[in-house]
Amino acid sequence: MTQAVANRPMTELAEKIRAGSQPAIARGLTVVERRSAAASELLADLWKHSGHAHVLGVTGPAGSGKSTLVTRMAKGCTARGSKVAIIAVDPSSAYSGGAILGDRIRMTELAEDREIYIRSMASRGATGGLSRAVLDGISLLDAAGFDVIILETVGVGQAEMDVMSVAHTVLVVSVPGLGDDIQAIKAGLIEIADIHVVNKADRPGADLTYKQLRESLRLAHREAGSWNVPIVKCVAATGEGVAELLDKSEKHQRWMKDHGGLREVERRNAATRIRWAAEVLISEQLRAGDAGFDSAVNSLIAREIDPRTAADHLLRAMTRPHTDQKEKTDA
Amino acid sequence: MTQAVANRPMTELAEKIRAGSQPAIARGLTVVERRSAAASELLADLWKHSGHAHVLGVTGPAGSGKSTLVTRMAKGCTARGSKVAIIAVDPSSAYSGGAILGDRIRMTELAEDREIYIRSMASRGATGGLSRAVLDGISLLDAAGFDVIILETVGVGQAEMDVMSVAHTVLVVSVPGLGDDIQAIKAGLIEIADIHVVNKADRPGADLTYKQLRESLRLAHREAGSWNVPIVKCVAATGEGVAELLDKSEKHQRWMKDHGGLREVERRNAATRIRWAAEVLISEQLRAGDAGFDSAVNSLIAREIDPRTAADHLLRAMTRPHTDQKEKTDA
Numbered sequence: 001m002t003q004a005v006a007n008r009p010m011t012e013l014a015e016k017i018r019a020g021s022q023p024a025i026a027r028g029l030t031v032v033e034r035r036s037a038a039a040s041e042l043l044a045d046l047w048k049h050s051g052h053a054h055v056l057g058v059t060g061p062a063g064s065g066k067s068t069l070v071t072r073m074a075k076g077c078t079a080r081g082s083k084v085a086i087i088a089v090d091p092s093s094a095y096s097g098g099a100i101l102g103d104r105i106r107m108t109e110l111a112e113d114r115e116i117y118i119r120s121m122a123s124r125g126a127t128g129g130l131s132r133a134v135l136d137g138i139s140l141l142d143a144a145g146f147d148v149i150i151l152e153t154v155g156v157g158q159a160e161m162d163v164m165s166v167a168h169t170v171l172v173v174s175v176p177g178l179g180d181d182i183q184a185i186k187a188g189l190i191e192i193a194d195i196h197v198v199n200k201a202d203r204p205g206a207d208l209t210y211k212q213l214r215e216s217l218r219l220a221h222r223e224a225g226s227w228n229v230p231i232v233k234c235v236a237a238t239g240e241g242v243a244e245l246l247d248k249s250e251k252h253q254r255w256m257k258d259h260g261g262l263r264e265v266e267r268r269n270a271a272t273r274i275r276w277a278a279e280v281l282i283s284e285q286l287r288a289g290d291a292g293f294d295s296a297v298n299s300l301i302a303r304e305i306d307p308r309t310a311a312d313h314l315l316r317a318m319t320r321p322h323t324d325q326k327e328k329t330d331a
Numbered sequence: 332m333t334q335a336v337a338n339r340p341m342t343e344l345a346e347k348i349r350a351g352s353q354p355a356i357a358r359g360l361t362v363v364e365r366r367s368a369a370a371s372e373l374l375a376d377l378w379k380h381s382g383h384a385h386v387l388g389v390t391g392p393a394g395s396g397k398s399t400l401v402t403r404m405a406k407g408c409t410a411r412g413s414k415v416a417i418i419a420v421d422p423s424s425a426y427s428g429g430a431i432l433g434d435r436i437r438m439t440e441l442a443e444d445r446e447i448y449i450r451s452m453a454s455r456g457a458t459g460g461l462s463r464a465v466l467d468g469i470s471l472l473d474a475a476g477f478d479v480i481i482l483e484t485v486g487v488g489q490a491e492m493d494v495m496s497v498a499h500t501v502l503v504v505s506v507p508g509l510g511d512d513i514q515a516i517k518a519g520l521i522e523i524a525d526i527h528v529v530n531k532a533d534r535p536g537a538d539l540t541y542k543q544l545r546e547s548l549r550l551a552h553r554e555a556g557s558w559n560v561p562i563v564k565c566v567a568a569t570g571e572g573v574a575e576l577l578d579k580s581e582k583h584q585r586w587m588k589d590h591g592g593l594r595e596v597e598r599r600n601a602a603t604r605i606r607w608a609a610e611v612l613i614s615e616q617l618r619a620g621d622a623g624f625d626s627a628v629n630s631l632i633a634r635e636i637d638p639r640t641a642a643d644h645l646l647r648a649m650t651r652p653h654t655d656q657k658e659k660t661d662a
Contacts, residue, residue: 044638044639048637270638271628275617275642277638277643278642281639286605296605297598304379305379306375307374307604308371309375310608311609314605314609315613315646
């Protein structure tokens with residue numbers, strides 16, 4: 001098994017990231033995006049220094065003005081004294097490139113604002129790879145000292161839902177006039193919202209959208225003592241309503257802290273991380289070239305053993321060189 | 332860790348399956364489709380009795396007449412003295428139900444033919460679940476004594492490609508007139524074909540389809556001594572060309588045996604099975620309620636440990652109650 005403590009080429013990078021170096025942060029995010037063994041090492045170095053940031057998830061359909069809203073929110077948080085990072089999750093950029101162009105424009109706009117770091121993360125590789133990269137990216141930015149991390153996704157697909165599950169506060173953005181019904185309801189986003197935002201609230205139909213949201217919240221099953229989901233009207237283009245949104249977001253964060261919600265998110269997040277790390281460790285061992293694995297493959301082909309028993313033996317064998325057990329046996 | 336040898340409720344079912352009972356086979360396939368712990372136990376019982384069947388993969392675009400062709404092939408194999416089973420892989424049936432209706436019609440047609448067993452398998456649950464169910468289904472039918480197992484898929488998507496990777500012989504079906512170009516080329520199926528079939532070869536354009544396939548095979552990189560991919564013209568509706576197809580398929584099987592190809596497929600298959608079994612064993616342990624796991628989650632939240640180290644410790648701890656090691660320590 002890979003040694004948990006050893007000399008790591010990633011340690012130096014981790015130190016620079018913790019010091020807040022932007023080139024180091026950018027390089028680190030590329031490392032986690034590539035899902036190599038280095039990503040696992042880097043995260044091991046950074047994990048202990050994370051756990052301080054407030055993670056805000058912002059989701060909603062395309063055309064709801066999420067990017068403008070997120071930019072405004074980031075600037076608002078900065079004005080309140082927070083260091084802010086934005087991760088724009090883009091599962092489709094490999095094909096369209098659209099979001100990346102949008103982010104370039106935003107990056108130029110935010111370039112003067114040295115407190116705000118922005119990065120878009122796209123899927124490169126296997127199923128589930130994006131969610132893992134984004135979660136590691138959050139830990140990295142957290143360890144780099146950002147107080148608020150805003151996760152921006154288009155609310156469709158399992159990867160985006162997985163990503164949203166690690167946010168402490170989830171904002172779901174609706175806009176008037178995108179269709180007969182509220183898009184958030186259609187997209188199944190209504191249940192995950194901690195705060196609803198009606199953006200472009202100066203447009204005709206904003207009141208109807210507001211009422212439809214209020215009605216669907218009224219009908220939703222809500223346990224006694226649970227968070228009372230507010231609906232906030234905004235015009236992201238002018239900044240109207242953004243201060244109220246940040247107030248509600250801070251209020252939700254306090255509520256989560258007081259009612260054990262933060263702990264619950266952390267627990268879920270930690271459980272997921274351990275499972276993923278175990279999968280990586282296992283797959284590092286169970287591959288061609290490893291003597292034990294190759295021998296198990298041969299036994300399986302010869303029908304001397306079944307897959308489950310072979311896996312069981314391999315998992316046990318993986319622990320043999322462990323010093324603790326060796327010492328115990330020697331004594 | 333789950334005991335590899337214990338009294339299993341699946342053992343009786345496994346015995347009935349090995350005896351060739353059709354109700355037992357049907358029940359067993361439902362068990363593997365549901366991906367429960369029972370599936371893992373059942374496979375453990377059946378694995379040692381598998382490894383004899385010739386697995387034929389048949390893929391091609393919708394409308395290429397695969398189902399009719401597969402039915403003809405199955406009857407042809409039966410006439411040659413083989414026991415045949417068909418698995419129709421249907422990743423979309425949860426939505427359309429179309430393939431299932433088609434299979435009902437075929438099932439009625441094949442009902443008199445007691446030698447041919449047919450079953451469609453659909454996706455129920457997580458990503459990758461279908462591929463796993465199909466592979467286990469092949470092992471089950473193999474252990475039940477079928478000599479030939481025909482896997483029928485629509486050649487799109489990762490699941491179908493995963494499934495095809497376990498076939499000993501892959502047939503890719505094209506038809507004239509479905510478009511300007513050969514659909515197999517578009518769908519990226521040209522490289523996986525061991526035999527190309529031009530079905531509906533009595534239609535106009537069949538010669539053109541044949542020539543396009545021949546040309547693309549001529550241009551494809553081919554290592555010296557590798558299998559010379561034939562192109563067979565068929566009219567599945569009348570049975571024309573099916574005997575030649577079965578001859579080529581048998582020839583390919585012999586070639587694979589003589590040139591180490593069968594062994595290579597078995598090796599890949601065995602490696603995949605061990606990895607999947609390991610994942611199941613790990614996920615059985617790493618879940619809330621397990622004292623070690625819950626404690627690791629708490630340490631992770633407290634930032635006392637990073638995910639990789641926590642996973643490493645848990646994987647080691649999983650082996651402690653193993654009797655072999657205990658005996659060693661006691662002695």
